[in-house]
Amino acid sequence: MINRTVVTRFAPSPTGYMHIGNLRTALYSYLIAKHENGTFILRIEDTDRERLVEGATDVIIDTLRVTGLRYDEGPGVGGENGPYVQSERKDIYLRYAEELVRRGAAYYCFCSKERLEALHEEDGVGGGYDRHCRDLPKEEVEANLKAGIPYVIRQKIPLDGTTTYEDAVFGTISTENKELQDQILMKADGYPTYNFCHVVDDHLMGVTHVVRGSEYLTSTPKYALLYDAFGWKRPVYVHLPLLMGRGEDGTVSKLSKRHGAVSFADLTADGYLPEAIVNYIALLGWCPKNTENEFFTLDELTRAFSLEGINKSPSVFDYEKLLWFNGEYIRKLSPEEFKKRAIPFIKDLPAPEKLDRILPLVQPRIGKLSEIDGKIAFFSRLPDYDAAELFQNKKNKITPDAAKDMLPGLSSVLSDLTEWNNDALYAVLTAHAEKSGVKSGALLFVARAAVSGLSVTPGGATEIMDILGKEETLARLETAAKRLA
């Protein structure tokens, strides 16, 4: 079933959290492979020793599991081209870098960090390495190496000409070689840079489609040059439009931490469903052909996905629409499933039999699970309220005085009631309203406010009274009467 005609990879660096932009890249990468029944690889890029975060890889793996993005090769599942963690492949990169030196496409550089910093200060933005070591005599290089002088290995970029590549989304991208830096391939600490090791790994792992954010669009010529220098076949490049966020000042920029809760974990902790998140971000930068449907399971996305549907322009992450999607997904949940997901978000869990009756009331009324608690808390405990304010409603012509007049009748009718359920309650109360010459809407408004302490509730007066039970209902009516007195 699985084949290697299309091999993609998701190659995050373990920074401690799964950014939503990264998730979207992972998703597209997965979809591109799986649409063709290809192979999807997870590779951990942990060559930056200073930024290592403990447990970060677990966050990545966990996110992929929860979202259903199963990888065929990678940490934990193995594969024929492992290991899939770059720090565990450290020794192979130097070999390839030296190979490049031999081929004349790279060179040793002994410049100190201090010298480089000085260069930067001199040139300001747009400066760069002055290629000081590019043409060091062989003997000097040998001597320096022997003397143990720290070195890096840099890519020898052609001084003139242009480098061109085809991007599956953006088309032909052409760059003047003189715009490119002799970037560092191997760092002084013996670790490779991303610029180098991802090329080596992608080749070694048979990656056919490199899927990543468009922030790499301008550095890709350097990578293409690396493939060429090795004599390797260049992969298909698929650069994805950026995901943008709106900052507090209203400006739009690359989605990142500064825009607040945009990590997958933050979103799920706030009660967004993984499947809703996946569905929503799939539509950010991609649009299905020949359909106006917006709801897709992962399988449906896999079938519908196509490179041609990917946009070039950046898109703004919109919480409003995510919230709507999420609400739709919540409404589609079976009562059992909803309950399972809702429980972790409820602080004071009502008795099981009550919970089962409360939950259906909130399910259609929330956008995210974290909204549940605030909506149902009144069932467990009558909130404090200002009676003068609560029993005031212009539409139903409710005033505190009017409410005060209704309460005794309500209590007496209800205390006489033997059959306590929604239908019976509704029948009795509407009949009572008619008898007293009050609009049923008004009476029920007062009843609901008294029994909940709120002007807005999930469910109507009779539904709430039904769940509360006779005793509690009458007690709350009593309380309301006292507060109105």
Add this chain to the structure above:
RNA sequence: GGCCCGUUGGUCAAGAGGCUAAGACAUCGCCCUCUCACGGCGAAAACAUGGGUUCGAUUCCCGUACGGGUCACCA
């Protein structure tokens, strides 16, 4: 600043030389209704700009503006 990329309603977006320029979210209105939601119906709302090419440009080309990305021993 250099280089690269982008630009259809507030947001996501369809469109691919000739359309009354889709649809969705959000907004507003109406309906439903024991409040609020849900649901139904409807409204308002867009081709950044100047020049070409063409019988005809949102669509192709060039410039301008605006936005974004990138210029690390980070990925």
